[in-house]
Amino acid sequence: MTQNTQILLDNRPVGEATVGNFKAVTTDTPALQDGQVLVRHHFLSLDPYMRGRMNDSKSYAASQPLGEVMIGGTAGEVVESRHPKYQPGDLVVGMGGWQQYSVVNAAEPGALRKVDTTHVPLSHYLGAVGMPGVTAWYGLVKIIEPKAGETVVVSAASGAVGSAFGALAKARGCRVVGIAGGPDKCKYLTDELGFDAAIDHRAHPDLKSMSQALKAACPNGIDGYFENVGGHILDAVLLRANAFARIAVCGMIAGYDGAPLPLQNPALILVNRMKVQGFIVSEHMEVWPEALKELGTLVGTGKLRPRESVALGIESAPEAFLGLLKGKNFGKQLVKLI
């Protein structure tokens, strides 16, 4: 038995999420049953999709139940095993949730995945070489389907998904433009991640200004857009979209907290003969091996150097998560647990 601090969803947000929605509890891990594995988490992943799960409303994913450990991806090591495939010391990623330890039914398909840290640091398996990276890959390769020379744009560009998107799009010969909040993140996009241009959305807080910034950054128009935020950025992209442009809708974080954010001029989807498509990467497990292979190579060869924001200790998870929703993170948001 091991002491295990967990963060539960205590109550649902009314409007903006707050630390008061969460509650920390400490329990003992249960004794393992046959086929189970006890994993000590080194890192917890914090991701925008979690905000959607906190609501009770109809959503694409099941609501996070009240009083249960918050859902979340984790990377750690096996400390005890009653499953023949896993030995103490094995490094694994899974969906262990916001807690220090998890007991996993290892035989469940996809419950645990062993990872190799020779070329890729463990934490990156929660980011560029994990769900966020595959998310970028799916939106780019399967929805946007870019041709060399096309211009693609991504919002929340300095984050885990956006930075992977940039590297994947550059590898395909695209002009890549990133939108991020603040001059530091924009400088990081162009200087360290190899984006061709960056737009600071804080300097362009309305439709007209953002549209002009996109015009300057995308002299040949926009062929593909990876949508993480919604709101006036999406409206502006539609104004600058080329005929037959494709939009992969991965998130609309700007509307997560309250009233839906309208799309001002949907007729542009017709005018530009666009395709706008939403997706959830967990519904496309068939692409993960191919995507992870490419992403692992990009990271292993230094072509993708993802940045991380690391909070310390499980108790810091709620505040770090709320900061992520406001864009206070810089790169992939993690919580380090050991």
Add this chain to the structure above:
Amino acid sequence: MTQNTQILLDNRPVGEATVGNFKAVTTDTPALQDGQVLVRHHFLSLDPYMRGRMNDSKSYAASQPLGEVMIGGTAGEVVESRHPKYQPGDLVVGMGGWQQYSVVNAAEPGALRKVDTTHVPLSHYLGAVGMPGVTAWYGLVKIIEPKAGETVVVSAASGAVGSAFGALAKARGCRVVGIAGGPDKCKYLTDELGFDAAIDHRAHPDLKSMSQALKAACPNGIDGYFENVGGHILDAVLLRANAFARIAVCGMIAGYDGAPLPLQNPALILVNRMKVQGFIVSEHMEVWPEALKELGTLVGTGKLRPRESVALGIESAPEAFLGLLKGKNFGKQLVKLI
């Protein structure tokens, strides 16, 4: 030389289009050059897309130039020919415009198409077995890609595109629900066109009411939607869409006259993992032969009995067109010219 009355676009609409935007003139047809054909129009087609052409704004299609004959599809007969492939008496369809006669360079690809009226009346080549029919076919077959048993919905359902859509979707084993204005059109949808259910949008003028009507008509949710109108109907469809629903965006007539109509909750595209795709049928000429063959068979065998609203005389075209924009037509809107 033959006297030819033409309707020109005289000035552009400010807000709603009016008869004052048009001007009738009468001229003599010019003498034919080698390769030209003189066509006497029997029917002129009136279609919603023409409203978009009247504006000067950036659009997917070139603006209709001021002082020139309004663009439009026509069906008629060759009365004089200086092209070896055409003889007087040949029945042809083309883009002759809002006038009684047109002089056509017959060698231009797609300028004229001979048609056979053994099984299909001439006027239907402007509707079910013409551009509107192929429009329905493309949206259904290439974008919605329905499976048997799925539920598909079409707005402006009693019109030329909508009625063809219904027959094509029934032939594929779908549940087909039509939205139209007024009880007569709704009765026509279910009693004569074979729709499974009809919704009168005049009885459901707001989002909540339309959403409830869709829920009742689509007990298994909506898998595909063919969009002709925009506005609150589109918003309501998003609320009732199933996971992986597809929307083919063909028109947004509700917003043609003035300010863009927003889409209230675009995040539903993500929540439902939907595909929303705009298209223009003239950019997909490769599908026309296959589509026209199926549509001709549906009409020839009586499985599709399209209704027509026929205005008489070229001078009636402007008023008939404005009526079409308000949904005063019942079925395909034509002008009979002889």
